[in-house]
Amino acid sequence: xxxxxRITEEARIQADEPASPVMRFGADAxxxxxxxxxxxxxxxxxxxxxxxxxxxxxxVLICHALTGDQHVANVxxxxxxxxxxxxxxGPGKPIDTDRFFVICANVLGGCMGTTGPASTNxxxxxxxxxxxxxxxxxxxxxxQAMLVDRLGIESLFAVVGGSMGGMQVLQWAATYPERVFAxxxxxxxxxxxxxxxxxxxxxRQAVMADPDWRGGRYxxxxxxxxxxxxxxxxxxxxxxxxxxxxxxxFGRRLQDRAAPTFSFDADFQIESYLxxxxxxxxxxxxxxxxxxxxxxxxxxxxxxxHGGALAGAFRGARTRFCVISFTSDWLFPTSDSRAIVHAxxxxxxxxxxxxxxxxxxxxxxxxxxPGLFGTIRGFVEAAARARGIA
Amino acid sequence: xxxxxxAPGAGEAExxxxxPGPDETESTRLSVKAAGAFPGATVLGGLLPGGDVPRxxxxxxxxxxxxxxxxxxxxxxxxxxxxxxxxxxxxxxxxDGSLLALLARRRGVDGRGIELSRxxxxxxxxxxxxxxxxxxxxxxxxxxxxxxxYVILSQTIQATRRPRWVLEHMLRIGRRAIVTFPNFGHxxxxxxxxxxxxxxxxxxxxxxxxxxxxxxFCTIRDFVSLCREVGAGMERAVALDASGQPVRxxxxxxxxxxLGDQGVFLLRRGG
Numbered sequence: 001x002x003x004x005x006r007i008t009e010e011a012r013i014q015a016d017e018p019a020s021p022v023m024r025f026g027a028d029a030x031x032x033x034x035x036x037x038x039x040x041x042x043x044x045x046x047x048x049x050x051x052x053x054x055x056x057x058x059x060v061l062i063c064h065a066l067t068g069d070q071h072v073a074n075v076x077x078x079x080x081x082x083x084x085x086x087x088x089x090g091p092g093k094p095i096d097t098d099r100f101f102v103i104c105a106n107v108l109g110g111c112m113g114t115t116g117p118a119s120t121n122x123x124x125x126x127x128x129x130x131x132x133x134x135x136x137x138x139x140x141x142x143x144q145a146m147l148v149d150r151l152g153i154e155s156l157f158a159v160v161g162g163s164m165g166g167m168q169v170l171q172w173a174a175t176y177p178e179r180v181f182a183x184x185x186x187x188x189x190x191x192x193x194x195x196x197x198x199x200x201x202x203x204r205q206a207v208m209a210d211p212d213w214r215g216g217r218y219x220x221x222x223x224x225x226x227x228x229x230x231x232x233x234x235x236x237x238x239x240x241x242x243x244x245x246x247x248x249x250f251g252r253r254l255q256d257r258a259a260p261t262f263s264f265d266a267d268f269q270i271e272s273y274l275x276x277x278x279x280x281x282x283x284x285x286x287x288x289x290x291x292x293x294x295x296x297x298x299x300x301x302x303x304x305x306h307g308g309a310l311a312g313a314f315r316g317a318r319t320r321f322c323v324i325s326f327t328s329d330w331l332f333p334t335s336d337s338r339a340i341v342h343a344x345x346x347x348x349x350x351x352x353x354x355x356x357x358x359x360x361x362x363x364x365x366x367x368x369x370p371g372l373f374g375t376i377r378g379f380v381e382a383a384a385r386a387r388g389i390a
Numbered sequence: 391x392x393x394x395x396x397a398p399g400a401g402e403a404e405x406x407x408x409x410p411g412p413d414e415t416e417s418t419r420l421s422v423k424a425a426g427a428f429p430g431a432t433v434l435g436g437l438l439p440g441g442d443v444p445r446x447x448x449x450x451x452x453x454x455x456x457x458x459x460x461x462x463x464x465x466x467x468x469x470x471x472x473x474x475x476x477x478x479x480x481x482x483x484x485x486d487g488s489l490l491a492l493l494a495r496r497r498g499v500d501g502r503g504i505e506l507s508r509x510x511x512x513x514x515x516x517x518x519x520x521x522x523x524x525x526x527x528x529x530x531x532x533x534x535x536x537x538x539x540y541v542i543l544s545q546t547i548q549a550t551r552r553p554r555w556v557l558e559h560m561l562r563i564g565r566r567a568i569v570t571f572p573n574f575g576h577x578x579x580x581x582x583x584x585x586x587x588x589x590x591x592x593x594x595x596x597x598x599x600x601x602x603x604x605x606x607f608c609t610i611r612d613f614v615s616l617c618r619e620v621g622a623g624m625e626r627a628v629a630l631d632a633s634g635q636p637v638r639x640x641x642x643x644x645x646x647x648x649l650g651d652q653g654v655f656l657l658r659r660g661g
Contacts, residue, residue, distance in 0.1 A: 320520065341522055342532045350502070350520040354511050371508060378516030386518055
């Protein structure tokens with residue numbers, strides 16, 4: 001078990017020198033960002049699993065969610081925990097690494113080796129901090145496309161992701177329709193709702209209210225806004241669960257005590273649990289990255305890029321879609337997924353849609369919920385047959 | 391597992407505790423009702439109490455394709471004959487996707503489906519079909535005008551809450567609509583109701599009145615008048631007998647209404 005301090009130091013190293021492969025782009029290959037900046041130099045950290053076939057037709061891109069990273073199916077180099085989607089991805093798993101070449105990259109603005117606010121600004125030798133341009137989902141996808149180009153892959157067999165990862169899937173399908181054979185947007189929406197922006201804003205304000213944030217320049221001062229970021233995480237974490245799951249797991253049970261202490265201690269198990277969530281998160285995640293990536297989700301509105309009509313984003317799409325939602329997800333409710341399906345129907349795109357029964361809220365997409373993996377496996381197998389992947 | 395890579399979250403405990411269970415069987419209107427709708431079943435079987443007549447033909451074909459075709463339901467084969475090659479088709483209440491798969495094999499259609507049961511949708515996905523989990527009673531409104539050449543409602547209209555609304559939307563979404571349904575005017579049904587005074591329970595209608603998903607039964611004549619009311623033109627109308635064969639002889643409506651076990655209608659917008 002690594003000490004918290006050791007983990008924090010390790011996380012800091014990962015921002016510039018990740019444990020995974022990195023693709024570096026110099027002044028000759030700037031990244032054109034929506035903020036109007038040509039970012040250079042920049043880098044993207046990624047993992048791959050399995051091998052690319054001779055036809056280069058079996059590549060699957062996995063897009064991670066808000067606080068995920070490229071370590072989707074391997075032990076995490078900082079926390080030592082299993083990959084965040086290793087139940088789905090691996091040999092013989094629904095996304096079978098014996099058949100498919102799986103790629104997962106840290107998003108732009110992240111803190112695990114892809115350029116972001118925690119990366120060192122080559123002009124100053126200090127971390128970018130708030131000097132880093134604001135990032136959009138479109139920027140993340142453009143960066144991934146440049147990585148995929150460098151890997152010599154013209155067209156992806158599938159792009160798969162949940163939550164913010166699902167937003168990237170939709171952006172991929174809209175921006176590079178000819179490069180995406182199959183798309184699996186899970187527990188996501190084509191735009192971030194007002195309620196979701198509100199939750200993110202609360203989280204960001206918590207970070208910025210921490211005196212140790214220092215206007216975003218905390219790394220220069222050798223401090224970190226741990227308290228603010230932990231509060232942000234605690235609040236966000238509640239939105240990933242559901243009332244019934246919280247009740248089932250914690251109820252009103254007390255934490256290691258027989259009676260309330262008449263204090264503000266973590267009397268209740270749920271309080272103790274949330275505090276743990278907050279504390280373990282800040283050890284590995286950069287506070288400014290949290291600001292940037294939440295902002296990217298807030299700005300996401302795929303219809304707005306196409307004159308307000310979402311169907312316009314998918315006009316003429318030949319990509320086959322499988323949209324999945326969960327009954328108890330109130331962060332990205334089924335109605336968000338249905339809006340995507342509606343637009344895909346209007347665009348005459350081949351779309352399938354499944355709503356999975358689950359009481360585990362938004363986080364259900366990360367779990368082996370009954371029906372979820374079977375659905376993904378069936379869709380992926382059929383798509384692989386259609387593409388002629390052995 | 392929380393939405394992150396590592397911290398021991400609620401989900402991680404769940405992951406250990408909740409081994410993937412069998413998919414729950416969803417009792418759904420649009421899928422369940424098809425269970426007994428195999429016209430090949432013996433004519434009298436359903437009338438005899440406890441008569442154990444097999445309701446389904448063998449479902450596991452050894453070889454996809456030809457054997458699937460061989461075992462295809464008679465009403466499905468008839469529908470396949472009505473559909474032009476390469477057409478865009480929406481199958482409303484598509485069940486496990488066997489009709490869509492048949493249409494793709496025989497007619498090379500670009501097919502889509504709507505199905506209420508998640509389990510059935512999963513089977514459709516595994517067949518490579520594009521199917522949406524949804525409810526015909528509400529979701530048809532989401533489709534644009536003229537999106538399809540054919541919209542099919544096979545053995546489903548009697549299970550919808552708003553049959554007229556559904557039919558009107560079918561004719562808005564598609565250039566043509568194909569509707570098949572069990573005929574409540576069939577002589578067996580009339581015997582059950584007229585002579586025994588009981589709600590009929592037959593091969594084709596295997597449910598008791600209190601748990602049936604079929605809430606809007608109609609006769610062939612009823613359906614014909616609904617078509618007139620919504621201004622649908624009838625291009626073809628076929629009555630299938632209890633063995634699934636078309637009633638060939640040219641008979642007046644009242645006779646079809648008596649002999650037809652199922653009605654199969656090819657409709658177009660505007661009478």
